[in-house]
Amino acid sequence: MFIEPRVGTGPGVARRGWIEVVCGSMFSGKTEELIRRLNRAKIARQRVEIFKPALDTRYHAQDVVSHNATSIRSTPVPVAQEMLLLAGGCDVVGIDEAQFFDDSLVEVCVQLANRGTRVIVAGLDMDFLGQPFGPMPALMAVAEFVTKVHAVCVCCGDIASYSFRVTASEDKILLGETDAYEARCRYCFQEGMKEKATEPARTVQPRPL
Numbered sequence: 001m002f003i004e005p006r007v008g009t010g011p012g013v014a015r016r017g018w019i020e021v022v023c024g025s026m027f028s029g030k031t032e033e034l035i036r037r038l039n040r041a042k043i044a045r046q047r048v049e050i051f052k053p054a055l056d057t058r059y060h061a062q063d064v065v066s067h068n069a070t071s072i073r074s075t076p077v078p079v080a081q082e083m084l085l086l087a088g089g090c091d092v093v094g095i096d097e098a099q100f101f102d103d104s105l106v107e108v109c110v111q112l113a114n115r116g117t118r119v120i121v122a123g124l125d126m127d128f129l130g131q132p133f134g135p136m137p138a139l140m141a142v143a144e145f146v147t148k149v150h151a152v153c154v155c156c157g158d159i160a161s162y163s164f165r166v167t168a169s170e171d172k173i174l175l176g177e178t179d180a181y182e183a184r185c186r187y188c189f190q191e192g193m194k195e196k197a198t199e200p201a202r203t204v205q206p207r208p209l
């Protein structure tokens with residue numbers, strides 16, 4: 001469990017910023033962990049603002065919603081720079097689905113942290129091919145705290161770090177849930193990729209949990 005370095009500043013203490021990254025595969029609990037940290041900051045009466053990329057409209061146009069249906073109100077933004085304007089006066093900024101922003105997100109997070117904001121970023125560390133996703137690797141490099149969370153492999157029950165795509169699409173961005181993705185461990189992910197390579201035309205069917 002992640003222990004916040006400092007939730008409140010206490011009276012008379014100057015505010016200092018930093019960056020936290022929560023990463024992992026789909027279904028690993030990134031959004032739940034982000035919501036948990038933001039709710040604790042709200043309890044500490046901090047001014048909290050939550051952003052997500054405008055393209056992520058899976059569950060709700062505005063809310064950040066976990067696969068377990070916990071949710072928090074957020075502001076969808078088309079580009080990362082908008083957060084610099086909208087987050088003025090905030091103590092804590094939460095960002096979900098960070099993998100969908102471009103590399104300018106890194107500089108935005110650094111600027112927010114430099115001006116005294118606690119920045120909590122959640123996102124997929126790897127895409128459906130097992131490759132680093134968008135600005136996530138660079139964010140991990142500049143973050144003070146990095147937490148990798150794990151899902152449960154739907155094939156064997158081991159810990160899962162990979163998001164296996166069960167449909168034939170090769171597009172990097174394909175919004176979806178269990179209809180399109182399975183959490184898989186390294187072994188079962190590799191097995192699935194081999195299966196796809198030998199039978200590319202056949203769509204791998206999702207396994208019921």
Ligand SMILES: Nc1ncnc2c1ncn2[C@@H]1O[C@H](COP(=O)(O)OP(=O)(O)O)[C@@H](O)[C@H]1O
Pocket residue numbers: 024025026027028029030031032033065066067068150151152153154183
């Ligand atoms: N294979 C899985 N492994 C773990 N949790 C899963 C799995 N499939 C569904 N879940 C559900 O997903 C929840 C986590 O959802 P969420 O925080 O939205 O994850 P993420 O943001 O990482 O995709 C878990 O609490 C659990 O209820």
Ligand SMILES: Cc1cn([C@H]2C[C@H](O)[C@@H](COP(=O)(O)O)O2)c(=O)[nH]c1=O
Pocket residue numbers: 025026027030031058123124126127128129163172173174175176177181
């Ligand atoms: C692996 C992978 C995922 N996506 C999409 C699928 C979902 O809409 C989000 C991830 O959501 P979660 O909160 O982490 O479950 O990303 C994608 O577009 N491309 C991919 O390679």
Ligand SMILES: [Zn+2]
Pocket residue numbers: 153154155156157158184185186187188189
């Ligand atoms: Zn497995």
